[in-house]
Amino acid sequence: MFRKTVLLGISVASVLAMGSAQAKTIRIAEHRPARIDALKKVVPEIEKKYNVQIEVIEYPAPEKDYLTKLLTELGAGNAPDIFTAPHGSDVADMVAAGYLAPITKELKAWDGYSQLFDVGKVMATSQDGQIYVLPAMLNVQQLYYRRDILEKAGISTEQPRTWAELLDRAKEIKAKTGAYGLLFPAGVTWGDGAFVEGFRLLLVGTSTPQIVTENGKLNLTGQGIKDVFGFYADLINNDLMPIQPLLEPEPWVAPKYEMFPAGKLVVTTGGSWGYIYDWGAQSKNPIPNVTQVVGTWEVPGKTEGQYVLVDLESPWAVNAKSPDVALAKKVMLELGSVNADVAYAQNLGNIPGRVDAAADPDFQKLTELVPILTALKNGTGTHLNTAEGFSAVAEGVARGTEALLRKQTDAAGAQKILVDYVKEVLGGDAVK
Amino acid sequence: MTTYDKRSSWQLQLLLLPCLLLIGALVIYPALYSVYLSLTNASLVGVAATHPRFVGPGNYLRLFGDGGFWHSLVVTLWFVLGSAVIGQFLLGLGSALLLRRPLRFKNLINSIILLPNAVPEVVAGYIWISMLAGGEQSTLNRLLGLLGIPSVQWLERFPLVMIIVANTWRGIASAMILMMAGLSAVPPEICEAARIDGASPRQIFRFITLPLIMPTIFLYMLVSTVTTISIFGFIYALTRGGPGNATEIIGIYIYNQSFTAFQLGYGSAVAVVTLVISIAIGLFYVRALKVQV
Numbered sequence: 001m002f003r004k005t006v007l008l009g010i011s012v013a014s015v016l017a018m019g020s021a022q023a024k025t026i027r028i029a030e031h032r033p034a035r036i037d038a039l040k041k042v043v044p045e046i047e048k049k050y051n052v053q054i055e056v057i058e059y060p061a062p063e064k065d066y067l068t069k070l071l072t073e074l075g076a077g078n079a080p081d082i083f084t085a086p087h088g089s090d091v092a093d094m095v096a097a098g099y100l101a102p103i104t105k106e107l108k109a110w111d112g113y114s115q116l117f118d119v120g121k122v123m124a125t126s127q128d129g130q131i132y133v134l135p136a137m138l139n140v141q142q143l144y145y146r147r148d149i150l151e152k153a154g155i156s157t158e159q160p161r162t163w164a165e166l167l168d169r170a171k172e173i174k175a176k177t178g179a180y181g182l183l184f185p186a187g188v189t190w191g192d193g194a195f196v197e198g199f200r201l202l203l204v205g206t207s208t209p210q211i212v213t214e215n216g217k218l219n220l221t222g223q224g225i226k227d228v229f230g231f232y233a234d235l236i237n238n239d240l241m242p243i244q245p246l247l248e249p250e251p252w253v254a255p256k257y258e259m260f261p262a263g264k265l266v267v268t269t270g271g272s273w274g275y276i277y278d279w280g281a282q283s284k285n286p287i288p289n290v291t292q293v294v295g296t297w298e299v300p301g302k303t304e305g306q307y308v309l310v311d312l313e314s315p316w317a318v319n320a321k322s323p324d325v326a327l328a329k330k331v332m333l334e335l336g337s338v339n340a341d342v343a344y345a346q347n348l349g350n351i352p353g354r355v356d357a358a359a360d361p362d363f364q365k366l367t368e369l370v371p372i373l374t375a376l377k378n379g380t381g382t383h384l385n386t387a388e389g390f391s392a393v394a395e396g397v398a399r400g401t402e403a404l405l406r407k408q409t410d411a412a413g414a415q416k417i418l419v420d421y422v423k424e425v426l427g428g429d430a431v432k
Numbered sequence: 433m434t435t436y437d438k439r440s441s442w443q444l445q446l447l448l449l450p451c452l453l454l455i456g457a458l459v460i461y462p463a464l465y466s467v468y469l470s471l472t473n474a475s476l477v478g479v480a481a482t483h484p485r486f487v488g489p490g491n492y493l494r495l496f497g498d499g500g501f502w503h504s505l506v507v508t509l510w511f512v513l514g515s516a517v518i519g520q521f522l523l524g525l526g527s528a529l530l531l532r533r534p535l536r537f538k539n540l541i542n543s544i545i546l547l548p549n550a551v552p553e554v555v556a557g558y559i560w561i562s563m564l565a566g567g568e569q570s571t572l573n574r575l576l577g578l579l580g581i582p583s584v585q586w587l588e589r590f591p592l593v594m595i596i597v598a599n600t601w602r603g604i605a606s607a608m609i610l611m612m613a614g615l616s617a618v619p620p621e622i623c624e625a626a627r628i629d630g631a632s633p634r635q636i637f638r639f640i641t642l643p644l645i646m647p648t649i650f651l652y653m654l655v656s657t658v659t660t661i662s663i664f665g666f667i668y669a670l671t672r673g674g675p676g677n678a679t680e681i682i683g684i685y686i687y688n689q690s691f692t693a694f695q696l697g698y699g700s701a702v703a704v705v706t707l708v709i710s711i712a713i714g715l716f717y718v719r720a721l722k723v724q725v
């Protein structure tokens with residue numbers, strides 16, 4: 001009997017010892033194959049460094065669906081330990097909900113902190129002064145144009161200096177080539193894209209470039225917003241922008257992946273990812289010699305100024321309800337390493353959020369991205385301040401631009417759709 | 433009641449217990465929780481995500497003044513009427529009558545009718561996108577092109593009609609199976625007697641078959657109306673409620689309020705009202721038409 005008891009005790013102790021020696025598991029949410037492949041490049045190194053097992057959980061690919069699933073799980077309390085917010089504009093709403101663990105202390109003590117771009121640090125800092133996300137990658141957006149087509153048609157490739165010049169250029173393209181002259185994402189099915197890849201690029205060049213007031217309210221009744229809707233209306237009413245594809249279920253496919261490579265659309269908004277993910281040699285829709293054939297313009301302001309919009313690209317965050325927040329934070333900071341940044345840049349074409357990535361030999365091979373990072377180092381780039389409620393603003397802009405696409409309203413009507421929607425969702429108090 | 437009866441009664445109740453627990457956990461509790469959520473400003477983002485506030489009937493009051501809600505109800509009405517009540521029923525009944533006759537390739541026809549039910553709803557949605565997409569490459573436009581008919585933007589020009597057609601296609605099989613069951617219960621000797629008395633096939637159908645399968649028809653109407661009101665995945669995959677909100681049936685409207693605008697409280701209020709409407713329709717079929725189900 002005594003022997004049996006001793007044996008049982010030893011067995012239980014062995015099992016417990018094995019359990020405690022086993023690596024802890026950290027779950028990371030990621031979506032889209034290119035992003036998942038990039039993440040998997042750096043996972044083994046992190047696992048080894050912290051004796052941790054990392055489980056990469058694949059989420060739905062369209063960002064709207066990704067965000068919905070993520071928020072639902074965060075609300076239910078069973079979300080992964082680490083995840084990304086699709087855009088910088090989503091962060092404030094997630095912070096207000098208490099989903100994100102603050103990382104201010106850990107980030108500032110991290111050896112990579114001094115290498116982060118200042119603009120990234122500014123955008124990552126919330127209104128309460130805390131930092132909740134790691135600005136590991138940046139997206140840099142401007143206008144992309146088909147240089148080869150413009151030159152062949154004898155159309156100027158000079159930087160347009162005002163909205164009027166940009167519109168005139170689009171009209172000239174339509175008249176001389178028959179192709180659409182300009183695309184700004186719009187409509188409900190594009191999801192956040194109508195706002196983050198279109199509307200805000202114009203907004204920063206208006207008389208009311210910021211919509212967050214000092215007390216955190218949203219000012220949506222400014223002249224700038226009306227002017228941007230007016231610019232959309234001009235594009236649509238003059239048939240300068242493809243409309244039909246934007247009303248279909250996957251509105252980005254035809255214009256960005258078919259019409260632009262085929263030269264049926266000559267100018268479009270886009271980000272640095274265009275050179276790699278959208279039209280690069282390894283993409284599904286390659287444009288031969290893409291860096292020579294496709295040029296960039298900064299987005300002109302309404303009457304003056306030129307803007308390159310910078311935003312946090314899928315910043316990493318730690319789930320406030322993670323069973324091991326401290327370990328999750330350590331793992332997350334590794335996702336801001338040069339290796340991780342370069343892996344994502346290689347697969348997606350976004351810009352690393354840290355200055356020292358420029359010296360990395362693998363990054364140097366991404367000749368399309370090197371000048372953009374250099375320009376960022378030299379201070380190029382402007383950004384839009386965000387606040388709680390930006391998710392509703394993005395959806396309201398999508399609805400307003402959809403009404404314009406369907407020619408159901410004018411600029412003032414679209415602005416009213418935006419204001420009414422945001423008030424309906426957030427309450428009248430949230431809107432100035 | 434004898435001891436044996438009492439014991440049997442207890443055993444029966446015990447056997448029902450797992451079902452009751454499952455129904456309670458998976459149907460009753462979520463429904464009651466939805467009612468609770470509908471009385472709050474619960475959200476998936478912002479402060480209301482962690483600290484929802486009780487707003488009483490606020491969501492319901494807002495709902496009655498919400499044009500988007502009424503629009504989605506009207507869209508749903510046409511969708512249910514067009515696809516379930518008319519399209520699926522007529523084609524299902526027609527298929528059932530057809531397949532009762534001796535036919536060549538009967539099994540093939542049967543399989544073709546049943547096939548849509550074997551396809552997952554999202555896949556079916558993408559199949560119809562491929563069929564109806566704008567431009568010259570869509571299946572339908574290519575077929576019409578062979579006849580010299582120019583391309584049509586089907587989902588843009590006729591969105592509601594197109595989702596009615598697609599959902600009719602998807603539901604014919606269910607209607608047909610129920611109608612076949614109903615038709616098989618019609619005693620053949622009655623039809624035979626009518627035929628001997630000189631009744632035409634049309635008269636036999638009108639005055640004998642149809643009245644006898646009426647309970648089956650009402651049962652089908654009840655089931656198909658309620659299930660069509662709750663459709664989501666198929667239409668979401670096909671149009672996402674667009675263009676604009678032209679195909680925003682109530683299921684998509686609830687989703688958009690809850691998971692696009694992230695307003696769980698308001699979305700729940702719409703869901704509760706939809707539940708009440710479904711119950712009312714069910715009672716209408718069961719009681720007003722005095723059909724034993």
